[in-house]
């Protein structure tokens with residue numbers, strides 16, 4: 742009887758360890774289990790995907806990644822993106838092909854107006870950590886997402 746209980750505890754501990762690997766990373770280096778996608782030619786860890794159904798949405802810059810990393814929205818929809826730096830160092834939101842490049846200090850909030858592409862992806866990155874940490878994300882046109890009212 743005593744042995745059976747001990748085996749049960751060992752099994753429970755193993756399950757808890759297995760499950761903890763699936764919990765989303767809030768800061769620091771992502772676990773290797775995160776899905777990766779090629780964005781702007783780099784292998785980017787995907788820290789969440791959001792469906793943008795309102796005129797205002799948010800992206801948080803962490804050390805050193807964006808969350809969510811992928812934002813899906815209706816083609817051509819214009820949104821106000823609130824950019825918050827939840828990390829400990831200065832980050833940046835750059836939208837290539839536009840004049841948008843916002844440096845964001847730790848704890849600061851900035852904003853940018855972004856229009857989802859008619860099709861395909863519109864990528865963004867942090868100019869400080871694009872090369873060193875693949876701090877990159879993307880707005881994806883998705884016709885299955887309803888346009889904001």
Ligand SMILES: [Cu+2]
Pocket residue numbers: 802805806831832833867868869870871876
């Ligand atoms: Cu950065």
